[in-house]
Amino acid sequence: MKPRVLQLNPILIPAINEALATRYEVHRYYEFKDPAGWMREHGASIQAVTTGGHTGISRALLEQMPNLQVVAVNGVGTDAVDLAYCRARGLPVTATLGALTEDVADLAIGLLIAACRNLCAGDRFVRAGLWETNPSPGAIPLARRFSGMRVGIVGLGRVGRAVAVRAAAFGCPISYTDLRAMGDVPYDFVPNLVDLARASDALVLCAAADQAEGIVNAAVLDALGPRGFLVNVARGRLVNEADLTEALVAGRIAGAGLDVFVDEPRVPQALRTHEQATLQAHRASATWETRTAMAQMVLDAVDQALAGQRPAMSLTT
Ligand code: 8YV
Numbered sequence: 001m002k003p004r005v006l007q008l009n010p011i012l013i014p015a016i017n018e019a020l021a022t023r024y025e026v027h028r029y030y031e032f033k034d035p036a037g038w039m040r041e042h043g044a045s046i047q048a049v050t051t052g053g054h055t056g057i058s059r060a061l062l063e064q065m066p067n068l069q070v071v072a073v074n075g076v077g078t079d080a081v082d083l084a085y086c087r088a089r090g091l092p093v094t095a096t097l098g099a100l101t102e103d104v105a106d107l108a109i110g111l112l113i114a115a116c117r118n119l120c121a122g123d124r125f126v127r128a129g130l131w132e133t134n135p136s137p138g139a140i141p142l143a144r145r146f147s148g149m150r151v152g153i154v155g156l157g158r159v160g161r162a163v164a165v166r167a168a169a170f171g172c173p174i175s176y177t178d179l180r181a182m183g184d185v186p187y188d189f190v191p192n193l194v195d196l197a198r199a200s201d202a203l204v205l206c207a208a209a210d211q212a213e214g215i216v217n218a219a220v221l222d223a224l225g226p227r228g229f230l231v232n233v234a235r236g237r238l239v240n241e242a243d244l245t246e247a248l249v250a251g252r253i254a255g256a257g258l259d260v261f262v263d264e265p266r267v268p269q270a271l272r273t274h275e276q277a278t279l280q281a282h283r284a285s286a287t288w289e290t291r292t293a294m295a296q297m298v299l300d301a302v303d304q305a306l307a308g309q310r311p312a313m314s315l316t317t
Contacts, residue, residue, distance in 0.1 A: 009052040016295035056080020070305030092314035094301035100285035105162030111257025152200030155207025197223035209235035221247040236261040
């Protein structure tokens with residue numbers, strides 16, 4: 001009998017799904033009609049779980065799988081997994097460390113340029129045929145220059161550093177905040193987030209969200225100010241979304257580029273309709289290249305754990 005693997009989220013790479021299905025009996029939780037009933041009957045037979053970074057797994061579900069040998073997270077953020085509980089249980093939780101750095105940083109810069117240059121508004125204008133009916137150069141308001149903007153990075157981990165390298169290539173002075181100053185970077189460390197926002201034209205959120213809810217609030221947004229842009233490629237709940245919406249609507253910040261939201265896939269109506277908000281559907285790592293590398297790491301983690309080894313990417317064991 002093949003070991004049983006429970007997939008909580010779809011893996012989008014056919015070759016990896018085929019490899020999983022060849023080696024294991026794969027069950028797709030997201031397709032179950034009666035997930036609670038299925039878990040009661042089969043939970044104890046599951047040996048490996050795969051899940052997404054921001055969706056993670058609840059502790060209640062983990063408790064229904066006493067014979068679980070690995071939680072393989074198809075992502076780098078593990079804030080939606082109770083790591084302390086898994087550690088206490090001796091259960092490896094793996095992440096796809098390093099696999100998505102470049103893509104997430106690329107999207108952060110893409111969102112920043114899109115927000116500063118009103119790319120999506122320009123696209124909508126042309127598509128709607130408005131250029132033809134209103135060819136005046138003033139039909140679209142002038143945008144803002146990205147090159148040379150003062151960029152403040154919140155969280156100088158892998159992604160934050162990759163954003164810094166890219167922004168520096170655009171001539172942007174870089175400063176950052178984190179739990180501590182990093183000795184190995186040439187950027188200015190600003191311990192306080194309000195101070196960082198005040199010293200920045202663009203604030204880019206790259207931090208882990210394990211213990212940092214709502215840190216970007218009205219005070220931070222007001223410090224960023226009416227010429228400031230916010231970009232979030234980390235987790236929605238780093239931001240107080242009501243404060244952000246109010247600040248945008250009132251013109252207290254200039255614009256936002258958001259890949260992540262507090263209650264995905266729900267996005268507040270006021271953000272969806274705001275011209276100065278550039279929105280994505282949590283897709284910063286969603287390229288063939290990165291998702292293939294991530295899925296391979298998930299497969300490796302399952303293989304290693306079910307072969308009785310400690311998975312190389314384990315964060316808890
Ligand atoms: C993914 C993520 O969208 O890595 C993370 O933590 O949030 C994203 O890369 C997600 O994990 C895909 O499953």
